[in-house]
Amino acid sequence: MENVIIVGTGCAGLTAAIYTARANLSPLVLEGRQPGGQLTTTTAVENFPGFPDGVDGPELIMRMHAQAEKFGARFRYGTVEAFESVEGVNRLKVDDAWVETRALIIASGASPRYPGLDREKELIGHGLTSCATCDGAFYRNVPVAVIGGGDSACEEATFLTRFASRVHLIHRRDTLRASRIMADRALNHPKIEPVWNSAVTEYLTDAGGEVRGVKLKNLETGAESELAVKCVFVAIGHEPNTQPFRGKIDTDEAGYLKQAGGTFTNIPGVFAAGDVADHVYRQAVTAAGQGCAAAIDAERWLAARE
Numbered sequence: 001m002e003n004v005i006i007v008g009t010g011c012a013g014l015t016a017a018i019y020t021a022r023a024n025l026s027p028l029v030l031e032g033r034q035p036g037g038q039l040t041t042t043t044a045v046e047n048f049p050g051f052p053d054g055v056d057g058p059e060l061i062m063r064m065h066a067q068a069e070k071f072g073a074r075f076r077y078g079t080v081e082a083f084e085s086v087e088g089v090n091r092l093k094v095d096d097a098w099v100e101t102r103a104l105i106i107a108s109g110a111s112p113r114y115p116g117l118d119r120e121k122e123l124i125g126h127g128l129t130s131c132a133t134c135d136g137a138f139y140r141n142v143p144v145a146v147i148g149g150g151d152s153a154c155e156e157a158t159f160l161t162r163f164a165s166r167v168h169l170i171h172r173r174d175t176l177r178a179s180r181i182m183a184d185r186a187l188n189h190p191k192i193e194p195v196w197n198s199a200v201t202e203y204l205t206d207a208g209g210e211v212r213g214v215k216l217k218n219l220e221t222g223a224e225s226e227l228a229v230k231c232v233f234v235a236i237g238h239e240p241n242t243q244p245f246r247g248k249i250d251t252d253e254a255g256y257l258k259q260a261g262g263t264f265t266n267i268p269g270v271f272a273a274g275d276v277a278d279h280v281y282r283q284a285v286t287a288a289g290q291g292c293a294a295a296i297d298a299e300r301w302l303a304a305r306e
Helices: 011-022 037-041 057-070 132-138 151-160 180-187 284-304
Strands: 002-007 028-031 074-077 080-086 089-094 097-106 110-112 143-147 166-170 192-195 198-205 211-218 224-228 231-234 238-240 270-272
Touching: 002 011, 002 089, 002 284, 011 028, 011 037, 011 057, 011 097, 011 284, 037 057, 037 110, 057 074, 097 284, 132 151, 132 231, 143 151, 151 166, 151 180, 151 231, 166 198, 180 192, 211 231, 270 284
Parallel strands: 002 028, 002 097, 028 074, 097 270, 143 166, 143 231, 166 192
Antiparallel strands: 080 089, 089 097, 110 238, 198 211, 211 224
16 A cells, blocks of 8 residues: 555656655655656747756756656556545556555646647657647747647637747648637737638658658648648647546546646545646646645545645
């Protein structure tokens, strides 16, 4: 029986590991399919406090990992396949074996959806990204593209006008799915140019492997064309990594875990932190803050039951 199990090793999970380890709870931290989370796909992080010159995403994660280990956190590679809560005991099936814990912190994050084109994984961080807030400032005075037609795409495109010389908003239809206010804000901006009825079929790269443009297909006429951009921002949604917990822990319509006051979920002793519950901010610093809060909530919950 573990005191605390933490699922996930992004900013939320590792911060929770640091805090619970310092509280002498000896947490077991489960690293899943993508250890380190989305931050490991970011080449430079300029908006995390304490790094005025920026820091590589993988380096930041490695430092947090080492800090958690220093205080006694234990790490294990494994993928959560199932969850159940029986008579106050929370159980996880990890690689065909069940483990039990008194408190569980779920910080398994969310995965951005991508179109599924060739070379996507290798281009992330090299002119392909899903976070304008994270990476927009790297593309000053150059043209960029945003893929999507919902509120997130319009918000990303509008934000990027602060930096880019031109923002091409690529959408599969001839009208945006976004709310009227978000759509109007984007379409009325002089820097934003909609590209209607079109889909990206290929990422074009330069000799250094960086994105230099995209190949487009008009879905009405079938005509193909190329669009020169320095970065492609994908805004077609995120998928919370909550599959093993759905039907057992309350989620919203999109599958994000619901927090019932602080980081508590509807299951006693189960806490949620970071992008697995947050579909609004999705930043490294807010995830770290929630990881801290979840650790404190879990520690106090355990102390109250001793």
